[in-house]
Amino acid sequence: MEIAIISGKGGTGKSSISAAFATLSGKVVLADCDVDAANLFIMFNPTHEEEQVYMGGQKAVIDYSMCTNCGLCVDYCRFGAISFLNGRVSISEILCDGCKLCSRICPSEAITMIDSDKSRMYAGTFRNGKMVYGRLAPGEENSGKLVNMVRDKAKKMAKAENIDTIILDGPPGIGCPVISTITGVDHVVIVTEPTISGLHDLKRTIEITSKFNLKTWVIINKYDLNNEMANEIELYCNGLGISIAGKFTFNAQVVEAMVQCKSIMEYAPESDFATQIQSAYNMIANGKIISKRN
Amino acid sequence: MIKPSNIKIAVASGKGGTGKTLLSTNLFYVLQQQNCNITLVDCDAEEPNDRVFFKGTMLKSLEVTQKVPVIEESKCTFCGKCHEYCNYNAIFILPPVKIIKVIEDLCHGCGACSVACHYDAISEKDVLLGNVNCFSIAQQSTVIEANMKVGVYSPVSVIKEAIKEAGNSGIIILDSPPGTSCPFIQTVAVADYVILVTEPTPFGLSDLRQSVETLKTMNKTCGVIINRAGLGDNAIYEYLKQEHIALLMEIPFDKDIASYYSKGELFVKYKTEWEQPFISMFNSIVEKYGDSNN
């Protein structure tokens, strides 16, 4: 069973909840799909068993010993990456999209493409099973391909180790890396906050999950920061037939746990928060929908 | 007092949800009250919500589109040249059974396939990526929102258009997308100064490090605002000292601030003691980094 935890906007407590889900009881494979800001490895300090290079995009560079300064590439580049700087054709590394067109049309064959090979995928063992995570090199396009690589590895490890549950900690946003994280999973859990912006983001995120026809759950984290908003979010979800898997109270212990590099289940297993996590997880994993009226 | 100036300040954070939006919107409001010529650009195109905090009238809405090839099969000889030229694998071709298809989600609109085709079989159409919405908040103060269409794979084009729309005059605050990948780079690349918002936790520190390292390679100067100070540990302060990075401001964890935010309200309106710190911070930045023509 694959459970993906996503949040639209970051900062809703998504990673803390993923970490808690990963340390409930049985062994899991934990996959950190937030390759642009991987975090869970800090908490779980997994062993370094495997490292794989992820080939990102390409960037064009000019060999000035061959360039005749004809400017043909300037006309062809649609990303505005090539211009005359102090009278010389030059390519902006930031603006270059890596399409290779300039290199193909350059009559003097002065432009070559450089592969970016700084991104990595790591896999290892952590205290409650196996862990996989990706780290995208800065500036790279987050195309979701590294996420796919992380997910493939997670599945392989689950199979090899006979582990049933894969927990995917997803990236923020609603773009390609999120789509790669949730495609084909058994459950998507959207973690939201009781704020106007939270609801706004939630709507966009649900639009994505419903596009892919995925079993979607919502967790309202820190709901007691604004009860009214929390109710509004609940009503909204009810209206769409989306089940609320949990309403968690604000708890400073979650941050204390993080500072100790522990999940809340490890740090304060007796806390309210831990109980709330456990029941949310049971509901999701067992498909038990307990209707509660608040 | 604020002296009239031209400056672009990006408000960014490695991880989502550290309080970027909180900071950008409140800073914008404080400066706007000083009658500055000011623009706030919401560059988090996947989940834009700066607008939630202001009442304004829509001035205009621009469509951001991208070119995508259309293949006329009657002219196509299935030579495969377009497929070879496409560096994003966006053209699927099976010559023996005469199948050719454009996978629009993968296409970056670079135009290479059109250049490649010798049989005049490729034309192009526009597809919608999102909108750039401009709102007038008060005299001389505008909010520009980059809003990616749900289901689009990358926010970068919409972000670039929104930044372009902001122009070059007055104070421009760029509420940046999370992470350090392409959308972040495109945003901070135009900034004169970068404010990084973080929280004092191991996760916050790890992401801050990555942002700082990335900004260094881009030769950008940054300062740090610590949000939710008091929840967490001291490691981040040590890091700032060691790296000689300015600590611009600390915002304590405060249920009132969180609650104003949750209602879509600006906390400086109610907690006016915060106005001065924002003004002083801004002045100290402008003194050193303002009026460059970046």
Ligand code: SF4
């Ligand atoms: S590779 Fe494409 S995007 Fe990069 S400079 Fe060449 S034409 Fe422009």
Ligand code: SF4
């Ligand atoms: S426009 Fe560029 S990215 Fe799109 S299909 Fe053609 S070659 Fe590929």
